[in-house]
Amino acid sequence: MPISTSYRTILYHILAWAAFITYEVLLVELISPTTTAWWEWTCWYTLNICLFYFFAHVVLQYTVKHKQLLLLPLLVPAIVAGYITIQVGLESVINLFRDEPESFSINRVFLLRATWRCIYFLGFSTAYWFTRQTIKNTKHINKIELQRLQAEREKAELTKGLARSQNALHQAQVSPHLLFNTLNFIYNSVQDVSPKASKGVLLLSEVMHYALQRVQEDGKTDLKNEVEHIERYIALNQLRFSYPLQLQMKCCGQLQGRIPPLLLLTFVENIFKHGDLTDPSQAAQILVSSIQNQLYFSTNNKKRKHHAARGHGIGIQNAKTRLTQYYTENDYTLAIQEDDQHHRLSLKINLT
Structure with missing residues (x-):
């Protein structure tokens, strides 16, 4: 000792x-x-x-x-x-x-x-x-x-970080412009040849536009825009498969309020990465409800029997980090339950 x-x-x-x-x-x-x-x-x-x-x-x-x-x-x-x-x-x-x-x-x-x-x-x-x-x-x-x-040393690191951020900003200002022009060109080119492909290009353009758009000063976006983005994301993924995806999304309330962008999408992406969307008897469920300045969001899906474990949990962890950055412990609750077959998530946020 x-x-x-x-x-x-x-x-x-x-x-x-x-x-x-x-x-x-x-x-x-x-x-x-x-x-x-x-x-x-x-x-x-x-x-x-x-x-x-x-x-x-x-x-x-x-x-x-x-x-x-x-x-x-x-x-x-x-x-x-x-x-x-x-x-x-x-x-x-x-x-x-x-x-x-x-x-x-x-x-x-x-x-x-x-x-x-x-x-x-x-x-x-x-x-x-x-x-x-x-x-x-x-x-x-x-x-x-x-x-x-x-x-x-911290000042030097901040200076380097600022330089990297400025470079990333300049790249972000150029790359989306080129991306959307290219997607627009592809959409016009395949519109008459393949309506399905043109629809996919249009959905991809809208998804990318939402993901790359600048947020407001509070760092948040309208809940209604987030839900519409999730719907487009689901529709885009449906085009990738020849069979109908067993996924049901339900929205309740006025969908008013503001939340960090792409927050709910992270949980939806987790369903596509690790969920089994082929079983009609156990379709994945997504519920979004906004009542009296309270956001209720939940997912329930069956797990795939065999899927790559790489990257599992990183998206969820990033979402938890963003929640702690924007809200206090009293303003939100996040509960995750899972076993070998199912994954359930429940999120409640005070939007006031």
């Missing part, structure tokens, strides 16, 4: 203090051998450690954060005086628990030693605070730099 950042930091501090205290204690013992007990060292270093963190996390943090650096010349002497006072009291208490009490007096040597010890740890505390702030500022700068690089 990995150690969290806070626990790792605490561990580093403990190890640093352990090394520092070991160094000082060994140095003192070597220079002037004493019989200082371990609990005495604990008391003194507890005071020094508290001074260290108090000055760094309270005094320096407050004065810098509130821009009160002029208070430091006043606070430092007060801290030194408080440190000396605590040392006097601590020495008196420790002396009570020693096996052999030592003589103790507040003289010049004691005051100089205590003052030097206080300034010594204040210096370490200041260095620690500056180091900590430097690391913190460096991380902040690196974070800002990373955000800037990410923003530049």
